[in-house]
Amino acid sequence: MADNKVLIVGTMAFDEVETPSGASGKIIAGSATYIALATSFFDVESAIVSIVGRDFPQDYLKELSKRNINLEGVEIDNSGDTFYWKGRYHKNLNRRDTLVTDLNTLANFNPIVPEGFKDAEVALLGNLHPRIQLSVLDQINTDKTTIILDTMNYWIEGNWDELVRVVAKTDIITINDEEALQMTNATNVLSAAKKISDMGPAYVIIKKGEHGALLYHKNQTFLAPAAILDNVIDPTGAGDSFAGGLAGFLASRSEVDFQTIKTAMIYGSSVASFCVTDFGTKSITNTTFSQITERVEDLKKLVHFETL
Amino acid sequence: MADNKVLIVGTMAFDEVETPSGASGKIIAGSATYIALATSFFDVESAIVSIVGRDFPQDYLKELSKRNINLEGVEIDNSGDTFYWKGRYHKNLNRRDTLVTDLNTLANFNPIVPEGFKDAEVALLGNLHPRIQLSVLDQINTDKTTIILDTMNYWIEGNWDELVRVVAKTDIITINDEEALQMTNATNVLSAAKKISDMGPAYVIIKKGEHGALLYHKNQTFLAPAAILDNVIDPTGAGDSFAGGLAGFLASRSEVDFQTIKTAMIYGSSVASFCVTDFGTKSITNTTFSQITERVEDLKKLVHFETL
Secondary structure, three states: OOOOEEEEEOOOEEEEEEEOOEEEEEEEEOHHHHHHHHHOOOOOEEEEEEEEEOOOOHHHHHHHHHOOEEEEEEEEEOOOOOOEEEEEEOOOOOOEEEEEEEOHHHHHOOOOOOHHHOOOOEEEEOOOOHHHHHHHHHHOOOOOOEEEEEOOHHHHHHOHHHHHHHHHOOOEEEEEHHHHHHHHOOOOHHHHHHHHHHOOOOEEEEEOHHHOEEEEEOOEEEEEOOOOOOOOOOOOOHHHHHHHHHHHHHHOOOOOOHHHHHHHHHHHHHHHHHHOOOOOOHHHHOOOHHHHHHHHHHHHHHHOOOOO | OOOOEEEEEOOOEEEEEEEOOEEEEEEEEOHHHHHHHHHOOOOOEEEEEEEEEOOOOHHHHHHHHHOOEEOOOEEEEOOOOOEEEEEEEOOOOOOEEEEEEEOHHHHHOOOOOOHHHOOOOEEEEOOOOHHHHHHHHHHOOOOOOEEEEEOOHHHHHHOHHHHHHHHHOOOEEEEEHHHHHHHHOOOOHHHHHHHHHHOOOOEEEEEOHHHOEEEEEOOEEEEEOOOOOOOOOOOOOHHHHHHHHHHHHHHOOOOOOHHHHHHHHHHHHHHHHHHOOOOOOHHHHOOOHHHHHHHHHHHHHHOOOOOO
16 A cells, blocks of 8 residues: 555535536536546545535445545535536636536535544645635644645635635645636736745646646746647546646655656646546546556657757 | 848738737837848848838838848838738737728738749748738749748638638648637637648647647647746737747758757747737847847746656
8 A cells, every 4th residue: 555645625526517519417526536536546545535415426435445545534414415516618618607506515514634644745625615625734734744725716706814824834736827817916827826926835836728737936937738639528627637646646756846846747737638538537537547657758749849 | 141041921010009018109010020020030031022101211121131131022112101000908918909900002012022032941921911922922932942821810701712722832830729710610729730731731830829839740749838928018929920930940940840840939939938028029129149049948948847
């Protein structure tokens, strides 16, 4: 069993997604699910802290366990149903509208971190209420743990003060480009990254979807490409699986520094590029590690050039 | 004097630009102007084929001549004024509205290619009416010349049949991402690039603004990064100076192949990154070649990572 651990807090959910390619029907999703599957490609033990309702299939939990994903921290609340989200993507897949959000059992979630994961190498706070992210931070040994935060506009708009407290304790933040601009009132992503870094995180990763992701650290920048794809079916989970790949790779290494995070982003980009080729988690669970590393080499070739 | 030649057809113009940073006032611009200035960093002799009116300053023409830019093909039409364009950029600089377009003397332009440039190594057909681009192609030795075409939505919508005839004779096309999708009814840039390549060009370059540019050639792809900037004042001319840097670099080399075009795109990206830091052509004319090569090295660092 792997020595290195990744603690994951996030949602486990049912999604219904409509994209130009079709409708998913009701499928298993959620930030913690995508993240945990992405970390499972690496030599790490992951644990999910989340909550599901009476309607979540036991078989799926077994599948996660088989992938060395610890579920001690997944509360099964039989008093209600699992968090449900329904959304529809626009033609170009860069925008989406939320049609339904039913918090269900997620509304009363009190996260409990399993004892064995309080000193995990990496803790990834997936997209969720900042209050829950703070509660997880309070339970772990933050000195030993690299804290990665993934957040989004919903919390920027509605829970600013709590979000700022989480950001202050974060080592690596991942955030979408538009949301980074919104959060900082900046007019370009470089200024936004600097401002967010001033709030706490030594490493700021601005996610740009099909345009890759930008890493900012002490006036150094790095651009991780996204794979060039013509078979994108559903972008849901791309950001989560990017963050999960990043966390999994980092936890499997002894160092967390600029160079290692650069490579970790490429692995995250590779995992995300498989995630988007089908609805839900199917495409990730059908991907092998050798496909992940092959795409990492493809990404290297994609941006390679000679100077004179 | 350089042995290698670049023939440039495009507009010489007065622009008035409003961006979130301010208003430019009436300044000298135009696709051929930006392209020619960009080629002048390289060991090539360039010639502009264009038209100006009675109001275009002689002093500016002298400045261009000093940069080894041949102006034999620039008609001075004293019966009217120079082409004038006024536009306003949106807050995020990715979109702009045209406020005024006065063709003036450009309306009656019949391009005449100088004798010494009919077998130029590279011919760059800058953004202009496809009929004029075709007329230039009819005058040159297309077997010996690498034809680069830069085009935009205006001609896609209004002059499709003539545009298709130009594209068929093109070796390298540069086109914006949205316009590539529009031109091909594709839903992603990779499919769009394949479809455009089927129309003629062996090399298709999809320009993605601040997200760089994608090269497609026989199922191979390359992603040229754009510099990460926090001092963009005016994006006008970015596409032109990218194409000009590309053309200038290519003309200075003996080979035109996938590897060389990759490096040429990086030089184009470097020139464009200086272009956008001020209104008009000022920033390009104030840039040195060592700054261009330094930024090429920065772009290399920007995308460099180690795999395991």
